[in-house]
Amino acid sequence: MTAAPPPPGGPFAALRAQLGDAATAFADTPDALHGILTGMVDDVDRALAEELEIFPVCHHSPASALAMVRRLREKQPKVIYLELCEDLAPLLGELRNCTLPVAVQAFASRVDGHPADWAPLSVVAPITEASAEYQAIAYALDTPGVELVLVDRSTDHVFQWLPRDRDGVADTDARPADEDAALHGDAVGVEIGDLRPGFAELEAYLLHHGRVRHWSEWWDQYVEQPLAGADHDTYRQVMVLIGSLFRRLRPADADRLDRDEERERYMWTRIRQHLATSGVPAGECLHVCGAFHAASRVEQFGTGSDAPPYEITPRTGTHWLYGLIPSSNSAIEAQFGLAAGSVSVAGATWRKAVQRSGLTPYRLDGQRGGRRRGGRARKALPAGDGPAGDRLTGFLSAPPALDALDEAELLGWSVDIVRLARRNGYLASTADAIAVFETAILLAGLRNRARPTPYDFADAAVTCIEKDVVPGRRDVRRLCEILLGGDRVGQVGYDALPPLARDVVDRLRPLGIDVEKRGVQRILLDLRAQPELAGGSDLLWMLRHLLPPGVLRPIMGERRLGERSVQESWDVALGRHQRTLIELGYEGVTVEQVLEQRLRRSVRAPRATAAVALAAVEDALTLLGGRRLADELGARAVELLAAERTVDDAPEVLRRIRRLLAHYRATEPALPPWCQDFVTAGYAHYCTLLPTVFADEETGMRQVAAMLGFLFGMESLAMSLGCDRTQLELAVAQSHPEAPAKVALLWAARHQLGLLPLAELRARCADLLANPLVVPAFPQYLSGLVRALEPVPTLAPFVVEVLSGAFARLPDAVLLPWLPTLIATLRDEARDLVPALVREAGRSLPGTLPALDAWVPPWQAPTPRPVTAPAAPVGPVHDLLVAHPAACDAVAALLGCAGDWPPTGAAAPAGGTGEVGALLAAHPAVPDTVAALLDRAVPAP
Structure with a gap:
């Protein structure tokens, strides 16, 4: 959009001619430069000719705030149109209950009409006392008959206008490390007057020739200080000129330009609508906006524009919540990419300028941390030079005013920074204070400054005090920010x-x-x-x-x-x-309501699992109490478990359901229905997946062991609830793992089901150790057996036996590489596995040092030979055992013994035959005990 052709004369005709001659004399392509320079003047002329007075500002600028206080006192406008999201207006009155700086916030946890991955949405608008917007707000809210109208797009439109394909809604490239700097979180920041060159080469050029390091320092030296005491006309013309310069010298970013122009059309549409409905003359109103928008060239610009109104799209269905949150200087700097300490310097400049000018700034009545409102001036303001209506010519041609050195201020800073450095562990002395004072003056002279600025002072302090850097200690630059007010954090009052x-x-x-x-x-x-x-x-x-x-x-x-x-x-x-x-x-x-809502959302989330639901049940029981919510969450856990296709969370599920069952058994007369359903559903679910996870290489040992732990640990309860043990036996029979660790785990499962006797399991391990081709893989079998202690804890003695045999027989080349794996396994499962292993090892090892020499491990003891004993007792017990040999055979098989019986009716040989006979002869008290239980008498031998 191009600007309207400038009038042939006007107050800026002479300046326009001078800039045109300069472009012709110094530019290689004078037409392009001539268009830029004269266009800037045209923008100033257009903004100042508007009937509705436009007040251009820069964010957190003391010069803008001072100019605003002066203008409000002089003009006393009836309506103030402020560039701020229009739906934030009801919150501004709550600033009375806060200590600045604070931020006005709009928040939406759930979205409707925006991309779901953007949630939660948050917009903040920070407000400091040294800002023009706060002065306008304080004046409008505490002056009878004055109306404050926010005219910028709503927070919902902020996100409507963002590109749909962007990954997020907040700039998180540089995450602030300081806790105070993270007060705004990931919120999108909006504020009045973002004045910074969008043309990187222009900014680099200005910083180089201004002998400064960052943009905030350049702005303070060349704009803030000269405009702090300027009259109203000079201030307006200079700010619009700067806004026009940055607007014309910016890269061709179509999206950013479109959004800026959309905002300008939105604001002017709202302004014209309010003027039409309120009937207030435009000359009695004031439009406060950023200097960038003051140089707007959209067709809706101005109250006298004939362009059709801008069509404002409706808001989405997103429900927005509003409030105030604390802010800080560091948070504002981190949010908007300002140099560290720049907002603190602005605050110090504001306080000094207020004291020097005699102005009493506006404050909201009852504002915490400040005095009552004012708005009077006790000092006349200097008038601009040049022809009437033209202040730019005099401002641009006059040399910068050089303030005298304020030695008292600089000396106070130097003494205070040394005192603050001592409190933070630096070995600073009075000599350092003198060095900081002199170095600040030297740096100011090198940078063509008559008076050291806070930036010069900070550089001098770093040079003279920070001789070393200690981790965890605040650096001196941060101490300088604190000295100037950088650690100031706002607070929201109780009523807000x-x-x-x-x-x-x-x-x-x-x-x-x-x-x-x-x-x-x-x-x-x-x-x-x-x-x-x-x-x-x-x-x-x-x-x-x-x-x-x-x-x-x-x-x-x-x-x-x-x-x-x-x-x-x-x-x-x-x-x-x-x-x-x-x-x-x-x-x-209430907190209880929020906790209940979050627990419900957690179990209904797309990525919710049975483990998450069980954790929610625990939280509901421990934090809220009662059964209603816990039963609801538990029912959801049953649904999630039945729908899962992986067993990644099996260890967590096992751990939590065990704890919940123990809790209900100790506190309730019966298990809740959802617990019973969870056990039966889990039994069927894990039986179905068992063959698959045994064969799957991606499934870890911990998950398989947890599945078996659930099946064996919940077996009795599951059987009582109607489950069939045959399902588990079939699942184990269909499992054919290839990995050695899973093979050992399957052996343990078969042993628990009674399908693999302990003697056969011991023989298999012995065969593995005797096979030289399998010895390198034997540690993997051992890892599986160690994991098997979770589902089959009765294997603890056997695992100790196999571990001891492995340490004794495995070569170092095999044993040493396996030790880290064993240690990691025991560390991960220390709560469940280590106590059982230590307990069993303690039973096997000798209790005293002398007994160690003659100690023989039980697993290495020779097999006892049959003991010749007197004739076995003959009587009813003997006859009963001979008539029913199956019982003794079963006991002998469990004990790993094999026995043979004499023919029926034959006389028993002395001591019996085979190992069974030797066992009976060696322990004659056993038949006596059985006989006593059967109420039969045994004749004395």
Whole structure:
């Protein structure tokens, strides 16, 4: 969109001619430069000719804030049109209850009409006292008869106008490391007057010739300081000229240009609509916008434009929530890509300029942390040079005004930075303070400055004090920012908090917690002596679950299923994380409601698993109590388990369902229906998947062992609920693993089912050790046997036996590479596996040192020979055993013994025959005991 042709004369005719002559004299292509230079003047002329006064500003600019205070006092406008999202207007009155800086926020946790992966959506607009927008807000809200109208696009349109294919909605290229710098999180920032060259070469040129390192320092030296005392006309013309320059010298970014022009059409449409409905003359209104938008060339620009109104699209169905969150200078700098310390320097410049000019800035009545509103001036303002109406010629041609050196200010900074450095561990002295003072003056002289700026002072402090860098220590540049107010963090007052946050403050007050303190508070709770504090303890545990780590940290005490601590100690930092508490208030009215909603959402999420649902059941029982929500979440866990096609979460499922079953058995007369359904569904589900996971190379040993642990551990309960053991036997029979570790795990499963006797299992392991081709792979079999302790804990003695034999017989070339794997396995399963192994090893090892010399491991003891004994007792017991040999055969098989019996009716030989006979002869008390149980008498031998 091109600007309207400039008038032939006008107040800027002479300046336009001078710039045209300069372009002809110095440019290789004068036509292009002539168009840019004269176009800038045309933009200034057009903006100043508009009936509705346009007040251009730059974000967080003390010069803009000072000019705004002066203009409001002089003009006393009836309506102020402010470039800020129009749906944020109801929140501005709550600034009275806050300590600046704070940010006005719009938040949406669920989206409707925007890409789902953008959620949650958040928009923040930070407000500081040294900003023109705050001065306008304070004037409009506290002056009777003045109306404040926000005319920028709504927060919903902010996201409507973003490209649909972008990966996210917040610029996260540089994540702030400072805690205060992360107060805004991933929110999209909006503010008035983003003035920075979009042309990288132009910015580099200005920084090079200005002898500065970053844009904020250039702006402070060449714009802020000269405009701090300028009259209104000079200020407006210079700001529009800068906005026009940056607008014309910018890369061809069609998307960014379209969005900027859409905003301008939106604002002018809203302004014309309000003027038409209110009937207020345009001359009595003031339009506060960024200097970039003041040089707009859209067809809707101006109240007298004949262009049709801009068609504003409707908002989406996204439900937005609004509130105030604390902000800080560091957060603003990180959000908008400003140089570190620039907002702090702006605040220091603002305070000094207010004191020097005699102005009393506007403040909202009751504003925390400040005085009452004002708006008067006690000092006349200098008039601009040049012809009437033209202030640009005089401003551009006059040399910069050189302020005298303020030695008292610089000396105070130098002394204070040394004192602050000492508190932070630096070995600074009085000599360093003198060095900082002199070095700051030297740096200012090298940079053509008569008076050292805060940037010169910070460079001098770093040069003179920071002689070494210690990890974890604040650097000197950060200390300079703190000295200038960089550690100032805003706070939202009680009355401006959402209902949930106010409820939290009220419920934590009996515990002695002051949420307005930014430090970490240590509280002690003796719930036995003061049972009335139990409600506060419950709230702390719920908040710990909902808020990010570090906000609430329990030092003593825990909350688990069936366990409640009688004494607790907490570190509470709610004052430092007020933003998270406020955003929690966007989700509900009470903490209990939010927790219940989050638990329900977690089990209904697309990626929810049975383990997630069981964790939600535990949280519901430990934090909320009651059965209603837990039963609902447990029913969802059954559905998720039946729908799973992998067993990745089997260890977590096993661990949690065991804990829940133990809890219900200890506290309830019967298991809840969902627990019974979970056991039966899990038994059938894991039986179905068992052959597949045994053969799948991607499935780990831990998962397979957990599946078997579920099947064997829940077998008795599953059988009582109607499951069929044949299903498990068929699943084991159909499993044919190839990996040695899984083969050993399958052996353990078959042993548990009674399909593989212990003697045969011992023989298989012995065959493996005797085969030289298999010895290198034997540690993998051992790993499987160690994992088998989870589903078959009765194998612990055998595992100790095999491990001991492996350490004794395996060569070092095989044993040593396997040790890290064994240690890692035992470390991962330390809670379940190590105690059983240690216990069994303790039973096998000698208890005293002298016994060690004669000790023979049980697995290496020779097989006992049959002992010749007197004639076996003959009587009813002997006859009974001979008549029913199957019982003794079964016992002998379990013990790994083999026996043979004499023919029926034959006299028993002395001591019996075979191992069974020797066993009976060696232990004659056993038949006596059996006889006593059968109420039969045995004749004495």
